[in-house]
Amino acid sequence: MRDILPPESGRWRRFTEVFADVVERAGYGQLVTPLLEDLGVFTRIGDATDVVTKEMYDFVDKGDRHVALRPEMTASVCRAFAEHRPTVPWKIWYAGSNFRYEKPQRGRYRQFDQVGVEVLGVDDPYLDVEVIALAWEFYARLGLSRVNLIVNSLGEPGDRARYVEALRAHFTAAGDGLSEQSRATLDRNPLRVLDSKREVDQEHIDAAPQIAEFHGDDAAGHFEAVLAGLRALDIPFTIEPKLVRGLDYYRRTIFEFQGDTLDSAQNALGGGGRYDGLVEALGGPPTPGVGFALGLDRTLLACDDEGVFPAAPPVLDAFVVDVTGGLQAVALTAELRLAGFAADRGYDNRSMKAQMKLANRSGARFALIVGDDELDAGTVVVKPMSGAGEQIAVARSQISSYLASHPPQN
Numbered sequence: 001m002r003d004i005l006p007p008e009s010g011r012w013r014r015f016t017e018v019f020a021d022v023v024e025r026a027g028y029g030q031l032v033t034p035l036l037e038d039l040g041v042f043t044r045i046g047d048a049t050d051v052v053t054k055e056m057y058d059f060v061d062k063g064d065r066h067v068a069l070r071p072e073m074t075a076s077v078c079r080a081f082a083e084h085r086p087t088v089p090w091k092i093w094y095a096g097s098n099f100r101y102e103k104p105q106r107g108r109y110r111q112f113d114q115v116g117v118e119v120l121g122v123d124d125p126y127l128d129v130e131v132i133a134l135a136w137e138f139y140a141r142l143g144l145s146r147v148n149l150i151v152n153s154l155g156e157p158g159d160r161a162r163y164v165e166a167l168r169a170h171f172t173a174a175g176d177g178l179s180e181q182s183r184a185t186l187d188r189n190p191l192r193v194l195d196s197k198r199e200v201d202q203e204h205i206d207a208a209p210q211i212a213e214f215h216g217d218d219a220a221g222h223f224e225a226v227l228a229g230l231r232a233l234d235i236p237f238t239i240e241p242k243l244v245r246g247l248d249y250y251r252r253t254i255f256e257f258q259g260d261t262l263d264s265a266q267n268a269l270g271g272g273g274r275y276d277g278l279v280e281a282l283g284g285p286p287t288p289g290v291g292f293a294l295g296l297d298r299t300l301l302a303c304d305d306e307g308v309f310p311a312a313p314p315v316l317d318a319f320v321v322d323v324t325g326g327l328q329a330v331a332l333t334a335e336l337r338l339a340g341f342a343a344d345r346g347y348d349n350r351s352m353k354a355q356m357k358l359a360n361r362s363g364a365r366f367a368l369i370v371g372d373d374e375l376d377a378g379t380v381v382v383k384p385m386s387g388a389g390e391q392i393a394v395a396r397s398q399i400s401s402y403l404a405s406h407p408p409q410n
């Protein structure tokens, strides 16, 4: 878990603002859910996933309730849907922190942030296309270009169950040829063996049956429509038959965005898919759902690697340097801020030299200097900090209009 200091914290906020702008123009409204939920909300994600069995921050609270910090937000959205029964389609976006007790490393943290969308109540494959396109647009807005979309379909629940059994048989036949870790995974969840990056497992994974062979007509038709929609929008994708994703609630379409500048173990910038049975499992009516979550922490690492979406400190219009005691700076900054300018000032009545140093460091466009002479004359010295232009004395009452008539040059 980390502290996020300025200016990086400002970048975090802008990240969410850009995301909100993209999805709100597509009709999504923000849902805010509690960080803490009843443990049962998350066990519905699947008792065969590490996220639930090993990584959850769960505890018994003072009221004897077994609760957990959310490890992701899809289950909370479905819980909220089952509770409030809003009209469908329910198009929701969210942003916030999640908690997983994972082994921390670059791009993998125990508290990490996500932004995401979920849509409940719509079966339409073109909705899957819409949500993927929104993530794609968001990456473009950040300036990221080295992002690969990979897609797969897990089929209907029956298809998936038959596939899991075929995989179990296939990997069981491999016996000791499989790594010890994968043999343990096999017991719990044969699908996740496909995720193994261990060398010894690769030949068995390559020879494993593929999910598409198990798709019934419905799932196959749905998937074809999704692919056709992506092609129609010119969104490049790769079909990855081994993509299974880490959570058990998925059915039919699943997808992942991978950043090719990052280490392969942490290269998933985001992912999502359909989870048509989850609302029902949480006590709601049968309701189809689809969505994604994008990892903020990791996506910003990808931005660093690509040199885009930099952290930028807020730009100040003015830094007030007052060497008459400080009261002029109090009044002038207050006045400028009310007029809509960004203004800061020096404190502790420090020397002109010390305050000018601060003005320089602040990155402000202008230093506004008030000394005894200016105070007597009712003026302020305006000094452009960019190096361009002469400093001039401006009447105290004209400062706001002077700044307004000298806007930032881009």
Ligand code: HAM
Pocket: 071, 072, 073, 074, 100, 102, 107, 108, 109, 110, 111, 112, 113, 114, 116, 117, 118, 246, 247, 268, 269, 270, 271, 272, 273, 274, 275, 290, 291, 292, 293, 294, 295, 296, 297, 298, 299
């Ligand atoms: P997920 O794949 O578990 O899916 O997480 C989505 C993204 O969150 C990952 O691709 C990654 O960028 C980020 N992430 C996950 N764990 C960590 C971590 N420990 N540290 C840093 N970043 C992390 C979900 O959470 C699903 N709820 C997505 C979804 C929404 N499916 C349908 N709707």
